[in-house]
Amino acid sequence: MTLFTLSEDVAAAKAAGQPIVALESTIITHGMPYPQNVEVARKVEATVRAEGAIPATIAILDGELLIGLTDAQLEQLAQAKDVMKVSRADMPVCMAAGHNGATTVAATMIAAHLAGISVFATGGIGGVHKGADQSFDISADLMELAQTPVSVVAAGAKAILDIPKTLEVLETQGVPVIAIGQDDFPAFWSRSSGLPAPLRLDSPAEIAKAYVMRAEMGLPGGQLIANPIPAADEIAADALAPIIKEATEAADAQGIAGKDVTPFLLSRIFDTTEGKSLTANIALVLNNARIAAQIATEISSLSA
Ligand code: PSU
Numbered sequence: 001m002t003l004f005t006l007s008e009d010v011a012a013a014k015a016a017g018q019p020i021v022a023l024e025s026t027i028i029t030h031g032m033p034y035p036q037n038v039e040v041a042r043k044v045e046a047t048v049r050a051e052g053a054i055p056a057t058i059a060i061l062d063g064e065l066l067i068g069l070t071d072a073q074l075e076q077l078a079q080a081k082d083v084m085k086v087s088r089a090d091m092p093v094c095m096a097a098g099h100n101g102a103t104t105v106a107a108t109m110i111a112a113h114l115a116g117i118s119v120f121a122t123g124g125i126g127g128v129h130k131g132a133d134q135s136f137d138i139s140a141d142l143m144e145l146a147q148t149p150v151s152v153v154a155a156g157a158k159a160i161l162d163i164p165k166t167l168e169v170l171e172t173q174g175v176p177v178i179a180i181g182q183d184d185f186p187a188f189w190s191r192s193s194g195l196p197a198p199l200r201l202d203s204p205a206e207i208a209k210a211y212v213m214r215a216e217m218g219l220p221g222g223q224l225i226a227n228p229i230p231a232a233d234e235i236a237a238d239a240l241a242p243i244i245k246e247a248t249e250a251a252d253a254q255g256i257a258g259k260d261v262t263p264f265l266l267s268r269i270f271d272t273t274e275g276k277s278l279t280a281n282i283a284l285v286l287n288n289a290r291i292a293a294q295i296a297t298e299i300s301s302l303s304a
């Protein structure tokens with residue numbers, strides 16, 4: 001059975017041994033409103049290209065797992081209303097049923113690995129939700145990082161999550177959590193979560209080397225590269241705290257659960273910050289795309 005289809009660009013890049021950066025699609029369908037979602041998706045791809053790598057946005061359209069989307073496919077996905085949010089559990093079911101699916105961090109890692117792509121840029125990863133002691137809501141992204149060998153560049157984890165518990169789970173699972181260029185673990189819209197990052201490296205070259213060494217040692221799993229939002233774009237953590245608290249309480253009061261929690265919180269915070277959260281989100285995603293392309297380039301030169 002055919003498991004995935006490479007776009008022309010991605011196939012050519014693979015044949016030529018060029019660096020490739022995987023990009024997720026849940027951020028497009030469930031993370032940002034239209035039309036900003038497709039504008040950002042295009043800018044992210046352009047940023048990867050400007051750094052000399054080839055972008056591979058990953059999604060499922062009519063059951064076909066696509067590694068690299070054409071502009072028309074990107075537009076179709078951004079406007080579609082019937083898109084499943086697809087994580088590890090959902091992927092083959094979405095494909096077998098011929099549905100449209102947007103891939104989360106976990107599913108994008110699986111697809112990237114199938115296609116031989118080792119670096120992936122996103123905004124923030126899923127993690128342990130606040131109140132997880134009651135809800136047991138822990139994103140499959142964390143377990144994916146423990147088993148699938150892809151380096152994921154994210155701006156840390158959102159303060160909508162329980163960041164200390166998220167870091168604990170990553171440690172238990174043996175996932176290297178590496179802040180780039182600072183000691184603190186970043187918190188998405190803010191440069192610091194107030195917690196130290198478990199590990200720190202200061203250059204894409206070192207991150208690439210650690211990735212290749214991990215593989216050569218036969219250790220399973222990937223790396224989480226925590227890249228802080230640019231200072232000019234950050235929203236102070238104390239300004240956000242009450243907004244996040246309000247959104248979390250609203251989610252509880254409305255009985256939002258499971259897969260719907262993250263999209264609900266994101267859109268609520270977008271509304272209460274009058275779009276400021278989205279502007280910051282865009283800035284950090286572009287910043288992550290740039291670093292991911294640099295890491296991919298370094299990995300290519302190490303394996304050349
Ligand atoms: N964080 C964001 N934006 C997002 C997501 C996370 O800042 O769009 C998406 C990612 O695709 C992530 C998913 O993999 O939410 C996690 O969802 P859950 O918590 O249901 O596992």
Ligand code: MN
Nearest residue numbers: 137138139258
């Ligand atoms: Mn969840």
